[in-house]
Structure formats: structure tokens, C-alpha cells
Amino acid sequence: MSNMIEINVCIGTSCHLNGSYNVVQTFQQLIEEYSLHDNIEFKANFCMKQCQNKGVSVSIDGESYRIEAENTREFFQSKVLSRLNIKEKTMINK
Numbered sequence: 001m002s003n004m005i006e007i008n009v010c011i012g013t014s015c016h017l018n019g020s021y022n023v024v025q026t027f028q029q030l031i032e033e034y035s036l037h038d039n040i041e042f043k044a045n046f047c048m049k050q051c052q053n054k055g056v057s058v059s060i061d062g063e064s065y066r067i068e069a070e071n072t073r074e075f076f077q078s079k080v081l082s083r084l085n086i087k088e089k090t091m092i093n094k
């Protein structure tokens with residue numbers, strides 16, 4: 001019973017300037033790190049019509065967020081892993 005999450009990151013001009021490239025890279029690393037290829041459908045989108053806000057547009061299962069590139073990991077842990085009922089890995093590395 002694997003649940004599937006759809007993540008969209010905006011790579012339109014405004015979001016690109018706000019660091020969407022780094023957001024995409026970090027998401028891809030995290031998907032790799034947590035082996036979530038079967039659980040996450042990852043897509044890039046052009047302009048999600050939220051340019052007026054700060055940060056980079058990201059949507060998770062249709063829910064929109066604006067995130068700062070440097071907070072991508074935190075965002076992933078709080079919004080994505082929790083949906084999949086996965087615990088953060090940080091405690092495992094002793």
C-alpha cells in the first residue's frame with residue numbers, strides 16, 4: 001500500500017531567480033537519499049502564477065507553498081516525509 005505524492009516545483013523565470021534550481025536539486029537528492037522514487041512523482045512546472053510572492057513555488061498534491069531555497073530540506077521533512085509516514089534520517093547517523 002504505497003501512497004504516491006506529486007510534487008511540482010516552479011522553474012519559471014521569477015522562481016528561477018529565487019533559487020528553484022537549488023530546490024529541484026535538493027528535492028532530487030532527498031528522493032534519492034530516502035529511496036522515494038516509487039512514492040514521489042516529481043515534476044517541474046513553468047510559472048505557477050504565484051510570482052508576486054517571495055521564494056519558489058512548490059505544490060504537493062495540489063497544495064501550494066512558497067519556499068526559500070535554503071529551507072528545502074526542512075520543508076521536505078515536514079511536508080513530504082510526514083505525508084509518507086517516514087521519520088527523518090538525521091538521528092540514524094551516530
Ligand code: FES
Binds near residue numbers: 016048057
Ligand atoms: S515563475 Fe514561479 S510562480 Fe511564476
